[in-house]
Amino acid sequence: MASKPAADIITSIGGAENVVGLTHCATRLRFTLKDASGIDQAAVEAVPLVLGAVPQTGNRYQVVIGGAVETVYNDIMALPAMKKHAGDHGTGDTAADVKAAERAKGPRGKFAWLDTFFEILSDSFRPILGALLGASLFITFMALMATLGVIPSWNAPGVTLDPSWAFVNLMWQGVFVFLPLMVAYNASKRLGADPWVGFGIMAVVMLPGFNALGLTDGAETVFGGKAAVVQIFGLPLTVTDYSSQVFPPLIMAVVLGLLTKYLKKIIPSSVQLIFVPFLSMLIMIPLTAFLIGPMGVYGGAALGNFLKSINDFSPFIFAVVIPLAYPFMVPLGLHWPLNAIMLLNIQSLGYDFIQGPMGAWNFACFGATAGVLFLSIREKDRQMKQTATGALAAGLLGGISEPSLYGIHLRFKRIYPRMLVGCLVGGVILGLGGGVKTSAFVFTSLLTIPAFDNIPLYAGAVGASFITAMVLVILSGYKTPEQKAEFAAAQAAGTIASEETPPVSDIAAPMVAGASSTGTATATAVATVLATVGSPIAGIVVPLADIPDPVFSKGIVGLGVGVDPTEDTVYAPAAGKVLVAQATGHAFGLRLDSGVEMLIHVGIDTVNLAGKGFTVKVAAGDRVEAGTPLVTFDRKVIEDAGYSLVTPVLVTNPKKFGSVDQAASGQVEVGSPLITVTAK
Template sequence: MDFEKTAKDIIKYVGGESNVISLVHCATRLRFNLKNNAKANKEKLEDVDGVITVQESGGQYQIVIGNNVPEVYRAIGEHSNILDDNKTSNQGNNENSGNIVSRIIDVISSIFAPFLGVFAGAGILKGLLMIADNLNWLTDEDGTYIILNAASDSLFYFLPILIAVTTARKFGGNIYTAIAIAGALVYPSIIDVAEQDMSITFLGIPVVMMTYTSTVIPIILSIILMSYLEKLCNRFIHQSVKNFLTPLILLIVMVPATLIIFGPIGITLGIKIADIVLAGFNFSPLLAGAILGGLYQILVIFGIHWGLSPVIINNISVYGGDGIKPATGASVFAQAGAAFAVFLKTKNKKFKALSGSATITALFGITEPAIYGVTLRLKKPFIAACIGGTVGGAIIGYGGTLAFSTGAPGILTLPIFYGPGGQGFLAMVIGIAVSFIISAVITYIIGFEDPVDDPAKGPDAGNENEAIETVDEQIMNPIEGTSKPLTEVADPTFSSEAMGQGIAIEPTAGRVVSPVDGTITVAFKTKHAIGIASDKGAEILIHVGMDTVQLDGKHFISHIKEGDKIKVGDVLVEFDMDKIKEAGYEITTPVIITNSNQYSVIEPTNRKNLKESDTLLTLVPKE
């Protein structure tokens, strides 16, 4: 992969640098927070070399890369200002922030994703030291053990500082002030007071001292408030003194406030969460494990799994171990097993290579290539993996396996499940093995619809839309109005023709009719845009107005859904032109051929005033 080219293409097709609020990455995905998701070109992004798939989930625009995601992320930083620390992630500017659940998931993933790689590395080292200690290869008095233990434990000890950095970046606060506040929580004298259970006061106010090393919730609450207080201070303090006066106020206010209010609240909340999780496993460890093992990858697809990350870390902090992480390992190895069965059974050479590499990647804890590239695409293998994960998760839960550190469950991270005396470790090994075997056997027996081995089309040759050959075609006018060149549209996403060539219409009537015989491929829930695949091969996007996605469907009436078969002249969408204009939006409507690269000629009409029955575009395919 040419990381530089991949990075530049991704920046271009997410709508440009100006459309990006923030970017983080996890083990396999670039997680963009965009100002307007409609400005991103999903089809173009999925065609970029190195991109596995693109999805919108948890309030984020996620681009699945695979194991090369750090290199692509780094290249994006080198060729843009997207990763600058002073580039804040103001949620108020995000037109796609979504519901409260999506916002919470977005916040959690943005806070924890940046350091999960080093988390996994430190966790593996911590697990290996546990094994060495249990087998008497090393003792805690050996110099080797002391040095390596410091290397493995420092991240967890100073966890509030790392979380302060990512939380400040997410909410637009000053990172260095956030570090200072977090550092105060783990300052030696503060720790000594807490460990000696001493009673102290601040300006006469009693302070309940607690130990904040390895904690999660207190510092998140503190830095969120700090970020808003910082903006308030900067609004009223003169710019000549705000660079030092604002941090001074924040330190004076936030450190005591955290120790007096947010710290006790956060730790108490963390203990309650840990108690609830423990109660679930105490009620039925077998059932809890089965549910997590069977459903975890479904949570991954929707991005909801991020909600478990702080719970897992909190459990390890409160009780020294966590039962959620081991059960999710069953689902990981189940996906590997299903992908392996596809590798054995498929006759498609390219799909065999894809499923083989996805199997190896999944065995090391990264399931996205297996899910999006293989099992979910074929459907039945994904169901088989859910079944295998359920059985394996039940075994792991019943065996009482705990994770003593965090990291993506895989072959290399098995040491994090090895606790004192090896309790539960055998159940973990048996559970993941059973998950792999059951998923593989079920997939192999029930089979799947094997993609046609067409060298020209590869693993997706079975896709009906991709199999259509483009021919000479006329695209009829979908909206009565006045034509204008696409290059004159105010929005550069369209005028640059990055999404494809076409034409724009200034509507004089508030309805959209079908310009071709074909199929609805995309029916946006906001009703402002429609994707159509014509029976002759053209792929068409009709986008009513500029930035009308922000109306969230208001003033639009849709008459279609995805998959509908349509004929020329069928009414697709109706819209109230006057109310859209009153709301402050342009109604200029681009009509774009999104697979323009398949045509040698895309000729717009030269007529100015257009009726619905007029020819709008003439297409001539490449030979």
């Protein structure tokens, strides 16, 4: 891939000098910036390959890329201007970047220890998601071959496969059998310990020689033959299979991290390289084998059995609750423990029962994205079409929900209620059918449907989730009335605002008050002025940068000024046609006879009043003259609701002109020159 998108991303966030640190996860670039307050989000999202952008607290900023995130990350790090950040990758900065703005909405934002717990879980799994996804497709292929009768049930006890198929079956086992080693490495690194020491400690209990200890004379079989106890120097050692286990390496890494910090405090720095690893292994290997390992195995099994008891008691309730909970768990990172339990279920029970209901959530999520894609094509919204296409492909083919979630759904809150209905429909179908199981950890996508034991039931449930969410989004739309008004006004110029609007730095300086097309300005201005827009309302002029809404103040929607009204009627500033007249009365889009496209937005966030206090005088398609009343409003209603009365008056097609300038300051009357537009 060319490096231009990488360079454009860096430019759009303020340049390399504004970057403090950069990491990435499975779908997102995670920036820590010196100053994120002035970023033009529309400019970021207009960059090819960018699916969306998510501002966060503490000058952190996420750019959603999707499956190509690693390639884009590498291209960015290869930029000459980013050389100073080349050593940042893998230094442990990821933890700071992961603390998303969503944290404040849930328990993670209230308890630091809980936040740390979920961060450790996510950082332990995130780097190996690609390997897990790849292995899950091999498992799905084996399941499909068994379903079609090409091979016998590949995972049934006592089944022997032909050597050729046995080799294919080995392709996924390397990832899942040695998963504890991968988790141990990532978790140890996250907690400040030597990751290879953590890897080595966990490797001891996975050696064939360790398992052979349970077969020696005098070993006592326990837990129904799943483990054995043998005496080692007079102490009981529990020997069990640690393949695919995730809780033992997580607990081991926590203790190792604490031990490493302590040892570095008491051991002189000159000999730490030798004695910190040695003493860590000397202490942690026996501690893991005798205590941490068994505690993790059976503690995790207890959690899995608890969920299993709920599912056994009522598969219907379980199948409905899980997909309804996931849309709120994923943004907060609360889904990671369930992922760990899924893996443990497969290792201990031989199957998992959580992934089926989880699929209902995933496909409802993808269905909502498909609905957005349909609407973006119909509305000729190129940017949203690009975002939704990438997110839908990542979901249906990879089972990855983050591009949809962060790129679209959390930005357009109307989507969530429709998506939840899809989750409910899929969950109800699964529950009525008695639920489904899978013998492998898979990402719930189109490609992994054959991995479930009841394919017709699962396919029907996720299909219903997808179609329900998609249809509801198509029927109701995903934009609020305010978002529709802003988009329609910008699109009237032939493009959406993010493609057409120049950056704030391109805004011309205010001209002398009173300039007009009749020649009251300077000689240079007279020669270039194309039109002068009169004020649609009496009031006090507010410069663009001072409008109390970043969507307007940053020039994202258009260029112009604000007016803090002193009267209660808004008039057409000149002759033209009404393009948009919101029923709520808060926004109007006009095309003036001069070719200037206007957006007049009465107050800030006043769409939330749902028309209360507004009396609309015109409709879309009406012809208006200068001074035609557009709307009257009740100041008290707006003020009592806590909303600003400042009314942005914006030119939404500024690139068609040479400049758009403020033409007045202070008090203006209806029709007084407010904005001058010069020809190119």
